[in-house]
Amino acid sequence: MDDAAKIPFTEAMAPPRLAVPPGAVDCHHHVYDGSAPVAPGARPHGSATLADHARLLARLGVDRHVLVQPSTYGLDNTLHLAALQQAGKARARMVAVVRPEADAGALREMAAAGVVGARANLVQGIPLAPADVAPLAARMADLGWHLQVFASADLIAQLAPVLRAAPCPVVFDHLAQLPLADWAAHPAWGVVMDLLQAGRGWVKLSSPYSLDQARPEAVGPLARALVAAAPERMVWGTNWPHPNATTIPDDAALLDLLADWAPGPATRQAILVGNPARLYGFD
Template sequence: MDDAARIPFTASLAPPRLVVPPGAVDCHHHVYDAATAVAPGAREHASATLADHARLMARLGVQRQVLVQPSTYGLDNTLHLAALRAAGPGRARMVAVVRPDFDAGQAREMAAAGVVGGRANLVQGIPLAPADVAPLARRMADLGWHMQIFAGAALIAELAPVLRAAPCPVVFDHFAQLPLADWAAHPAWAVVMDLVQAGRGWVKLSSPYSLDQAQPAAVTPLAQALVAAAPERMVWDTNWPHPNATTIPDDSALLDLLADWAPDAAQRRAILVDNPARLYGFGT
């Protein structure tokens, strides 16, 4: 395949075997601009453009997307808001990073552009911390947004009272970072199950390499357990351009794993189309 067919930050050179249904959503990806200043203490990232991601979506057969503000830019959502507006309201939504006390006028502008949630990335810890989770959840509830949390399983268990009491929907990043063995015995599993089975939580089936960099497919038993427990509360995403991967993965191969995680076609349609339509406010 010639260089024109290559897409940055993916090893994919061909479409996936799995044919996704119309209206499928990539529920988590980023864009980067090497010329944009990074937040203090954050890691830089090479440029990864909206146009590059659009080519990846076309290769995967995905039509819609959710931009997620990374820790790289802290509270400066400018780059992702510009990409959100460029992608358009029929195609894109966004999860921003904001402080619990951020300006109401700014919130209205963000919502009008397609922002539907706020993210607390507690793995990098930039710029929010565990103490911000409870007030952020209250702010998200006031706005009608959800709170997306990226945290290790131990921290999710530690935050159990806060998460169980959250007045807004809670979206767990990247399999809630649950362990690959004996996950049901981990206290974080009970927190996730309480929320998803009560209809107040969601799990992103994404970034399996964050649990095992060498063998992303090792997540399959955990993924199957999550899907079996609450298929109506699962969503899928690429996590492109894979900032937490040690080697660039094959996005087509990662999408094909969904056939193992959710063997039933109706479940896959829910995960790819119907569930994200409800969570992010896309028309079905």
Template structure:
């Protein structure tokens, strides 16, 4: 039996600064409605429904305009909910990152690309997706499509996979600050240093830091975020991870306004914010 988890906060605070026009939430998920999009039996958790309408309300509050819908592990390789969310949000302002395996051929991937897909996610943390053994073979397919590969892994896996990731022929996007925890070494940890080396060689990274932190206002991950921005100022993007799945209690669920305020601390200059929220996502996702 899968464990339940809390849904998003009912109220989102307004950030203390205004994001630039075209700012992008590069990481979020849609759950349900479950009568239309039934959950995968192989999932590891069961979240409440989190609709496009709920997400739009949150995005309007924090003042962002564009979105990247990431396929969640609770749906396995059935990407219907993610692709339909892109359609609902608008193809001019939304893109999709899918979960597929080696059963998907190039024509089927191209068909999903026509609906807004531009990348594939490997989730080595939540499971119920693509085996890591398929990483290199899928990387070849993605290179042929001009797509990127997004990896969510534990910090120790970043070390083990560093050489494999460095030689992939497609762009690599490292999720959730490489899975590194601030309380477990942070910037000095082997996993973080492996990620920095990959960034210096051309990889991208998502500044989704709350899972690396002990909690709001996320000051303990500021050093990590700034080191990532310094290593790859033109290849860092940011995302809310709304509706913040797989947490254990409502008290753990972040306020997305506070998350954006944390980014404002990590990237205090206007040119940094413009790059992270607008220019970098436009290049990576094709906005």
């Protein structure tokens, strides 16, 4: 296969071994334009287009997807809104980045386009901070959106009162960044479990390398524990083009990890199809 056929930001070209059911959703990916302005303090990223991602989905056998605004562009959602429009609401949804005091008219326009939530990336801290979580959650409740939180386990524990009281659904990014050893002893585990069991929380089974860059498969015991605790509240995503990876992974191999994390076909069907359809409002 020549270089022109290669998909950027993913290794190898073979499909996954796992049988992917029709209607599967990649619940977390980004697009990048190398010429677009970068938010102050954010990291730039090379071009990663919607067309590139479409080729990746075809390789994986995944039908639908959720665009997630990265910290790179701060509050400027222009690039991802354009990609959302191009993809169409039949196949795509989006999670934006907005401030709690954002203009109501602009948010209604986003909702009509297919935006269903807002993200607080508290790992990079651009452009939101922990103090924004409570007012942002209140705004999400008014809109009927969810709040997506990317934070360290320690910060999730610190935000426990705010997250437990959130009046909107809370989606924890990237396995809630829980520790790979003694996770159940960490205070964040209790926060995540409380929200899952109350039917107000979700966890993204994504970016396992963010917990162990050298061995993404080491996340297996934690991922299995999350799936066992609340299989109906788990969703999966590629995190393509992997902005927090030190080496570019093989997306098919990452998808195949689900066979270990969720051995039952019915559970994988829920994680890949049924759960994201409920969370993101796919028909």
